[in-house]
Amino acid sequence: MAGDHGGQKESWHTLDAAAVMEKLATSPQGLTADERRRRLAEYGKNEIKEEKKVSPLVVFLRQFRSILIGILIAAALVSVFLGEIVDTIAIMLIVILNAAVGFANEWQAEKAIDALKKMLGLSATVLVNGSQVEVDSKDIVPGDVLVLEMGKKVPADAYVIHSATLQADESALTGESVPVEKAVCSLEEETPLSGKRNMVFMGTTIVNGRGRAVVTATGMNTEFGEIAGLTESIKDEETPLSRRLNVLGRQISIISVLVAVLIVVAGLLQNRELQEMFMTAVSLAVAVIPEGLPAVVTLTLAIGIRHMYNKKCLIRHLSASETLGTVSIICTDKTGTLTKNEMTLKEIYTPGHFTDVGGAGYEPEGDFTRDGQVIDPTADEGIRAFLRAGLFCNHAVLEEMDEEWKILGMPTEGALVVAAHKAWIPEYTLDIQNIKKEFSFDSSRKRMTTILDAGGNNHAYSKGAPEVISGLSSFYLKDGEILPMDDAARNEFLEVYESMAKKGLRVLAVAEKELGNELPETAEEGEKDLVFLGFAGIIDPPREEVKEALRTCDSAGIGVIMITGDSALTAKAVADSVGLESDGVLGAADIDELSDEELADRLWKTRILARVTAEHKLRIVGILSEAGAVVAMTGDGINDAPALKKADVGIAMGIKGTDVAKEASDIILVDDNFDSIVEGIHEGRREYDNIQKFTRYLLSSNIGEIIAIAGGLLMNLPLVLLPIQILWINLVTDGVAALAIGAEPAESDIMKHRPREIDRPVLDRKAMLMITVIGAWIGLLTLFVFIRSYEADIDEARTMAFTGIIIFELINVLNFRSFRWNLTNIGILSNPFIVAALVASVIIQVAVIYIPWFQVFLSTVPMPAMDWIILAALGLPLLFAGELYKYIVRKKGEKIKPGRERGYLSSS
Ligand code: ADP
Ligand code: MG
DSSP: OOOSTTOTTOOGGGSOHHHHHHHTTOOTTOBOHHHHHHHHHHHOOSOOOOSOOOOHHHHHHHGGGSHHHHHHHHHHHHHHHTTOHHHHHHHHHHHHHHHHHHHHHHHHHHHHHHHHHHHTOOEEEEEETTEEEEEEGGGOOTTOEEEEETTOBOOSEEEEEEEEEEEEEOHHHHOOOSOEEOOSOOOOTTOOGGGOTTEEOTTOEEEEEEEEEEEEEOGGGSHHHHTTTOOOOOOOOOOHHHHHHHHHHHHHHHHHHHHHHHHHHHHHHTTOOHHHHHHHHHHHHHHHSOTTHHHHHHHHHHHHHHHHHHTTEEESSHHHHHHHTTOOEEEEOSTTTTBOOOOEEEEEEETTEEEEEOOOTTOSOOOEEETTEEEOGGGOHHHHHHHHHHHHSOOOEEEEETTEEEEESOHHHHHHHHHHHHTOOGGGOOOGGGEEEEEOOOTTTOEEEEEEESSSOEEEEEEEOHHHHHHHEEEEEETTEEEEOOHHHHHHHHHHHHHHHHTTOEEEEEEEEEEETOOOSSHHHHTSSEEEEEEEEEEOOBOTHHHHHHHHHHHTTOEEEEEOSSOHHHHHHHHHHHTOOOSSOBOHHHHHHSOHHHHHHHHHHOOEEOSOOHHHHHHHHHHHHHTTOOEEEEEOSGGGHHHHHHSSEEEEETTTOOHHHHHHOSEEETTOOHHHHHHHHHHHHHHHHHHHHHHHHHHHHHHHHHHHHHHHHHTTOOOSSOHHHHHHIIIIIHHHHHHHHHTOOOOTTTTSSOOOOTTOOSSOHHHHHHHHHHHHHHHHHHHHHHHHHTTTOHHHHHHHHHHHHHHHHHHHHHHTTOSSOOHHHHOTTSOHHHHHHHHHHHHHHHHHHHSHHHHHHHTOOOOOHHHHHHHHHHHHHHHHHHHHHHHHHHHTTOOOOOGGGTOSOTTO
């Protein structure tokens, strides 16, 4: 990186703000768009270079780690000693082919994960020519002015030029977990990193307040860049499924070695030739191990990540896509998830008066009416004070872009900004430098306060949950007079609040206080003896698609619990409007009162939890997990991180979520939409189903090969299939078919049965029986076609067996598209990949038999056309039997358990 601004040796902390600005050639208004572009070209992207990038060579070499390769290489060496150079070459070709196929799959998967890492980028807000703009964190340049607020990740190292109780959690950098309060000041040269109160650093997070800072260093020049490698990125960790498959694979390998040894010994006792026995043993080892399986699983999961993203679920951990398919309870937020999070202030209550606010969306146009009469809001002191407090206790910015009005920030806050602009009063322009303090909103405080300096006269503005704000108020403003708050007044206000909440309005109380020259240090001091100004009644329309999604959850045996910080009444009204059934609402106090067992019981019927804090969320995840549920939990706030981590699937909101929540999550919900969670579960179930289908398919194929070879041995025949032929089947034809099964569309009733138990083995007894029967059938057929002609010509017989087993397998693919539905139900052509795989495999096999180069490689000879037809005719009954079996089983009424039957908690 070029330039001298970016060097980390610079002592920025010793300078004052003006000097920093000058050195970086910028201003408090930020840079211009052109200048930003120029600097980006000069300094490069603001990113941490990853230490190690997986090289193709590493991925290739990784393919040689398997037991199979060990066996094969040993076999190749033994053949050298036996003087069988042709065998040595054949075996080495197998090794290379195996590695090549494994490499191709893994490289694909690696690339898919890389692409995902790119999508994970965070955004940051900067000033461009004085206006706030959201940009990709990677495009930050030195000289940019960052707009920082609670919940944001600091994208680069920067010098603080404004701090309203700006506090950063710097534990990622310094290990110190107590937040550091930032200030505008100059410091001593030798101040240690942890003491640099006038700087914020890349990789740390803002946990309170707001402020602005000028970027001094980006990318590898940041403090964080120096300790690079600590970046949290997606890990390509093993998923529970791949772990189970690996165990299965290891067991199979061990069995294969034992069987091979046994066969060689038995053969030698029969006085057969050592060399022939040896090749047979190698064949068997290759036949037993499903070489294609790990690669196909990895690739299917990687492709699945792309699918999930299309459904608006951004997977941060590979295992999450798998767990998602097993979710049995979704704990969901209300705001943004069940509702649209498009907040419009509809009603203002100021003591003694209801005022309706007209207009739609974020456009700042609309009348204020009282009892049907249009009024001038600027002429009413109560409304003026109310709107001013709402505007000044706020982070949201309203702006017009391309004729469309947009809110940058929280929609709840945006609603207040829009309302203030509808009654525009010029003196309401806010100079950010006048904000002296901020006690930020979080889900346990349920309020927020800013303190402004209006020319030596400090003023506190607060907003928050009605019962909280009214509890902190000692006065109220009525018709221009400040009156002491007595019980009668407080009760009257709370009654008004209830009536508003019952209508489904989100209600926010607003208050203020004159402080004179006093500047409170703590929230307790700043938020006492407030003057209550009134309530904002905000509508947030429900999402239309949620009703249907809830019905799907119901039939899929997935419990849904609404967990909201909002009031019980609003929560109930919203639940009713989206059709979430519940017998009542549990408030924070109820939850605290109940023991874990009682709460677990209640949660079965009461599915609305209101005024909940992050601590409650954590407790609820624990209780539900304890009861055996697989819990998906949504979250957005900085306090939600522990609950998100603890849940089986932590889901952060893509739009309204803080960076902190996103980093703690397994999945980021791109559009915040509840429906997308359900879509994600649907996709997760489909993926798992398909992995199960092709795993069984591949294993049945292996059993077929084993039976053919072992059968030949028992009947004292020559080797039925050569090792290279078996490997070819396992890797090429079966591999292609398995991938196609992986693309199978979801079965129509996939969301009409309960979630599968997470620790159920990939193969249960019934499945074992099924694949054994099918495998035996295929193996015996193969043996049969071999026996027909081996005496005349061994190569011809092997070609028949080789082609035969492939044809039988290809027909068998159709059996594995569904375990329960007939082809007529799922549609013969509904999976084009299957059609393509079948056609391609036949073409390849024709090539293998008739093209001389392949003939040498795979020891094949040309086969008369009639033989193809015979093989197909022999194979078809396999399909008929499968179809008949499924039909009978379904008619016999072996029903899968519908979701509703057992509920979602094992205790119920
Ligand atoms: P939810 O996201 O479930 O609606 P929150 O935890 O975001 O709930 O909010 C809980 C309550 O805190 C809201 O009902 C509201 O009264 C209050 N609140 C929400 N946002 C703000 C804010 N930005 N400033 C002050 N109070 C807020
Ligand atoms: Mg919220």
